[in-house]
Each structure stands twice: as C-alpha cells, then as structure tokens.
Amino acid sequence: MAMAMETTTTTTRRKIIVDTDPGVDDALTIFAALLCPEVEVIGLTTIFGNVPTAKATKNALGLLELAGRTDVPVxxxxxxxxxxxxxxxxxxxxxxxxxxxxxxxLKPPPTATELGVSASQFIIDTAEKHPGEVIVLALGPLTNLAMALKEKPDLALHSIVCLGGAFRVNGNVNPSAEANIFCDPEAADFVFGGSVDMHVIPLDVTQRCVFSNMDLDLLEAKGGTLGKYMKDISQFYADFHKTTYNLNGLMLHDPTAFIAIVRPDLFFWK
Structure with missing residues (x-):
C-alpha cells in the first residue's frame, strides 16, 4: 500500500475514471461518485467480474441513465x-x-451507447489529455489497466486506487484469494509491478465497513428515487451477507475504496 494521498477539497476536484464490473456495491459507488462534489467522474470503463463484460457495460449505461448523467462516457x-x-x-x-x-x-433504458474505443485505450487517451491528474478507481479485475500499461508503460496517471487483496484475513473466493485479484492474477501482477502509484484497499479494511439494514431503510426514506433504487438492488446482496456471514447488512467493499480517494485521512497507509 502506498503513501497517503493528499486530502481532496472542492477547489481541487479529482478527475476519476471508475473501472467497474457493476455489481451492487459498484452501483452504490458510481452513484456516490456522481453525487460527490469533491470528484469529477470523467468516464466509466467496464470489465468482467460480478457479471460478464457485456453485461457490465449495459449496467453502467443504465446506471448513468438513471442518475441523469448520460454525459459521462462508457x-x-x-x-x-x-x-x-x-x-x-x-x-x-x-x-x-x-x-x-x-x-x-433498468428503466428508463439507456439512451447513450458505449464509446467506439476500448477501455484500455480510453484510459490511455484520458491520461494523455490530463497528464498526472487522473485517478483510476479500480473496482474489478485489473485487466483493462494491465492492457493500458502494456501499451504505454509510462502512462501519466495520478494514481490507481484498487479494491483488491486480502493481507491478514482470508480471501472471499478461497482462504488465500480475493475476488478481483483471483479473476485475473496476471493482470494484477503486471499492474502492481508498474510505475504508477498504487493505493490498495484490501478486504482487511472493507470487511470492517458495514452498511446496516437500518442504514438501507434510511437511504430509501431520505434518498429519493436513487435511494429507493439502491435499497431495492441491495436486498439480494444483503441476503447473501446474512446467509454467508450472518450479517444484518452488507459490506461496503467498493464504496470504501471510493472513500479512500475523498477522505484518505481516514485510513492508515503502509
């Protein structure tokens, strides 16, 4: 895990690309990022993981439609x-x-379509347009980033914030593997070996960040249309947590990685 990032303020909005495999907690994170004044979401890139890549792309477009943010490219x-x-x-x-x-x-169905360039090329092009400014929030396997770094090893990103790994706790695929790293270990190895600053948010942290069922009820009551939608999609995810972990709520894996961008001061970094 890298050194802590400087605290973000509204006068220095972070430009972020969300590399995502939506995913319930991905959806919660995307909505949070779109609503957050401290960051500017300049694109979504999609990858397999929670769903196949084609479904991830469809979900990303639909979530942006629901949020009224079809200006964000996918x-x-x-x-x-x-x-x-x-x-x-x-x-x-x-x-x-x-x-x-x-x-x-998703209703309404998406009116926007995906870009005509690959995710890896979009990452390269965006980094070249904003050298040293773009943070990639990697919520799925690191395949797209590995391909971008293979094409351009000196890719001028600000940093990568990666949800992945399990250092002093068991993995969530098997005792030694966390899902995002497990899905493409060669990509993870390539990205971790690159020159871009990495900030890794492992299960050691995210499993301690829980959104309770009471929190979900409050989100539905106070969050308007998006709040109700987030409660609805979270029910299946919460049922999984109850069955698997006897947890009355859900672990905030992806949202915790996003919080690390906005409030890095809440974390200890090594």
Whole structure:
C-alpha cells in the first residue's frame, strides 16, 4: 500500500475514471461518485467480474441513465483476461444474475451507447489529455489497466486506487484469494509491478465497513428515487451477507475504496 494521498477539497476536484464490473456495491459507488462534489467522474470503463463484460457495460449505461448523467462516457473493456482466457466465473450468487440484485431491466433504458474505443485505450487517451491528474478507481479485475500499461508503460496517471487483496484475513473466493485479484492474477501482477502509484484497499479494511439494514431503510426514506433504487438492488446482496456471514447488512467493499480517494485521512497507509 502506498503513501497517503493528499486530502481532496472542492477547489481541487479529482478527475476519476471508475473501472467497474457493476455489481451492487459498484452501483452504490458510481452513484456516490456522481453525487460527490469533491470528484469529477470523467468516464466509466467496464470489465468482467460480478457479471460478464457485456453485461457490465449495459449496467453502467443504465446506471448513468438513471442518475441523469448520460454525459459521462462508457468504454467497454476486455471480455478476457490479460493472458486471453475467457472468464466464465461470475458472482451471480452474490449480486444476482443481472448483477443488480435480480431487479429486472433498468428503466428508463439507456439512451447513450458505449464509446467506439476500448477501455484500455480510453484510459490511455484520458491520461494523455490530463497528464498526472487522473485517478483510476479500480473496482474489478485489473485487466483493462494491465492492457493500458502494456501499451504505454509510462502512462501519466495520478494514481490507481484498487479494491483488491486480502493481507491478514482470508480471501472471499478461497482462504488465500480475493475476488478481483483471483479473476485475473496476471493482470494484477503486471499492474502492481508498474510505475504508477498504487493505493490498495484490501478486504482487511472493507470487511470492517458495514452498511446496516437500518442504514438501507434510511437511504430509501431520505434518498429519493436513487435511494429507493439502491435499497431495492441491495436486498439480494444483503441476503447473501446474512446467509454467508450472518450479517444484518452488507459490506461496503467498493464504496470504501471510493472513500479512500475523498477522505484518505481516514485510513492508515503502509
């Protein structure tokens, strides 16, 4: 884990690309980032993980439509790992078949479409447009970033904030593996070996950050249309946490990684 980032203020809004595999907690994070005055979401890139890449792209477009932010571009990522293997394992038992709690088709359906460039190329192009300014918030496997860094090893990102790994706790795929690293370990190895500053948010931290069922009720009551939607998609995810961990709520894996961008002072960094 890298040195702590400087505290973000509204006068120095961080430009972020969210590399995502939506995913219930991805959706919560995307909405939080879009509503947060401290950051500017300048793009979403999609990757397999919770769902296949094509579904991740569809979900990303739909979430932006629901949030009224179709101005945010979406670039679809690789359907395969860094070494070219097709990924068949998805986390439908955690997030539902659709990745969004089996809540059905997003309404209204997305009017925007994905960009005509790959996720890795979008990351390269955006970093070149804003050298040293862009943070990539990596919420899924690191495949897109690995491909971007392979193409351009001196990629001028500000940093990468990565949800991944389990250092002093068991993994969530097996005792030694966390899901994002497990899905594409070669990509993770390549990115960790690169020159871009890395800020890793592991399960050691995220499993301690819990959104209770009472919090979900409050979100529904106070959060308007988006709050109700977030409560609805979270029910399947909360049921998984109850069955698996006997937890009355849900672990905020992806949102915790986002919080590390906005409030790095809340974390100890090594």
């Amino acid at each position: 670039a679809s990522g690789s359907p395969c790992t860094f070494t070219g293997e097709e990924k068949l394992r998805i986390a439908d038992f955690v997030h539902g078949d659709d990745g969004l709690g089996n809540t059905g088709e």
